[in-house]
Amino acid sequence: MSDKSMEQTILETAERLFIDRGFSLTSTTDIAKEVGCNQSLINYYFRSKEKLFQTIFKKKALVFLASLREPLEAHIPLQEKIRVMSERHFMTLSENAKLPFFILNEIHTNPERLNVVKTIITDILQQISPSLNEELALEIQEGRMRNTTLFEIFLTMASLNIGVFLFHPVLKNFINKPNDELRTLLLQRSQENTRILLLSLEP
Amino acid sequence: MSDKSMEQTILETAERLFIDRGFSLTSTTDIAKEVGCNQSLINYYFRSKEKLFQTIFKKKALVFLASLREPLEAHIPLQEKIRVMSERHFMTLSENAKLPFFILNEIHTNPERLNVVKTIITDILQQISPSLNEELALEIQEGRMRNTTLFEIFLTMASLNIGVFLFHPVLKNFINKPNDELRTLLLQRSQENTRILLLSLEP
DNA sequence: ATCCTATTTAATAACCTTATTAATAACTAA
DNA sequence: TTAGTTATTAATAAGGTTATTAAATAGGAT
Numbered sequence A, B: 001m002s003d004k005s006m007e008q009t010i011l012e013t014a015e016r017l018f019i020d021r022g023f024s025l026t027s028t029t030d031i032a033k034e035v036g037c038n039q040s041l042i043n044y045y046f047r048s049k050e051k052l053f054q055t056i057f058k059k060k061a062l063v064f065l066a067s068l069r070e071p072l073e074a075h076i077p078l079q080e081k082i083r084v085m086s087e088r089h090f091m092t093l094s095e096n097a098k099l100p101f102f103i104l105n106e107i108h109t110n111p112e113r114l115n116v117v118k119t120i121i122t123d124i125l126q127q128i129s130p131s132l133n134e135e136l137a138l139e140i141q142e143g144r145m146r147n148t149t150l151f152e153i154f155l156t157m158a159s160l161n162i163g164v165f166l167f168h169p170v171l172k173n174f175i176n177k178p179n180d181e182l183r184t185l186l187l188q189r190s191q192e193n194t195r196i197l198l199l200s201l202e203p
Numbered sequence C: 001a002t003c004c005t006a007t008t009t010a011a012t013a014a015c016c017t018t019a020t021t022a023a024t025a026a027c028t029a030a
Numbered sequence D: 001t002t003a004g005t006t007a008t009t010a011a012t013a014a015g016g017t018t019a020t021t022a023a024a025t026a027g028g029a030t
Helices: A006-021 A028-035 A040-046 A049-069 A078-095 A099-109 A111-141 A150-166 A168-172 A179-199 B006-021 B028-035 B039-046 B049-069 B078-095 B099-109 B111-141 B150-166 B168-172 B179-199
Strands: none
Touching: A006 A028, A006 A040, A006 A049, A006 A099, A028 A040, A040 A049, A049 A078, A049 A099, A049 A111, A078 A111, A078 A150, A078 A179, A099 A111, A099 A150, A099 B099, A099 B168, A111 A150, A111 B168, A150 A168, A150 A179, A150 B150, A150 B179, A168 B099, A168 B111, A179 B150, A179 B179, B006 B028, B006 B039, B006 B049, B006 B099, B028 B039, B039 B049, B049 B078, B049 B099, B049 B111, B078 B111, B078 B150, B078 B179, B099 B111, B099 B150, B111 B150, B150 B168, B150 B179
């Protein structure tokens, strides 16, 4: 039972509850009840509910954006890079299906949280945006791609990929299929989203 | 001051606060404070916070899906119908930019709320789905459209259009432009989304 | 065993919540 | 004016929230 430290157990339980119900609907009492410990133990280890949450939020924001951090093979065409990015993006989301809503929700209820996300995104952009922008400019100039911006490409990708997971609770109710078929449908949607994204870039 | 009835004032204030902060982060005390009346007046008129909320939620769910209820000209090609739907959809969203998150959030925190939305969607589908499905089948058969489903078309449309508004708080931070330029960008995005949607249907 | 430290619990202060009750105030009709 | 509604407020019950304090317990080193 205590092969995992209490601190770790609290952290993991808090993670689960925060992601499921959000910051404001998760009380430290709930977490303690779930862990099976005294409520004050949470303050003992993490000082405050807010601090505990911040730890988790940062971590999850990183996971949420992880797919965009992974380096891309340098010598493949831009189109291929975008395909890889979109597929990776969708993959990370399938493995963390609850994150899109969680992140969006917490930013919405407390705009301060945006700073964490902003830092991560800015960081990523500094890494990849210069070279991608250059490649994009070339593709456009050579007439191999539509005149567009990295911003638009990311927005399309994010909208298509995140959409599936945000609407999941609603969609589930309109697709009366067993869970494993739903997973197949999900993978198909990754393909379809990538297809649409690339299509949108054609000149 | 009391040219509007107290009941109406409470309703409108509750509407605003609920949409901004959600059900759980809006207390009846907050509403009363904002209205400038006693907290128990809210229960006097609406019996409970829950009932007050339900009234508002139903109304807003209808608005949220209103664009899909508007009838389509019967004799235009399916492609044109889809274009009109997408543009209308985006338009309703721009006029109710906070609704996508509001609806999604409330469904998430209380899945019971899904029933309201489900009823409305089922209703809409019964109205439009048979004829659209027939037209779609024909277009596919004649090789004028890719083999797809109404479900996928709606999912793509919703993802692209709703995405813009869900990410708005984040996007605003990365576009350092004045608000009126932002509005222009928004309209452009409607065009772009429609373009992508129709592109995705080409054979 | 004892002391020391780290962990855990119990008790509680100082809030904030919603719904109910009873007491006023305002208005309306006879 | 008076009686009867309707609208509004004050007071409060019953519960929930987080953070703090002090007390209890456990484990290890001496």
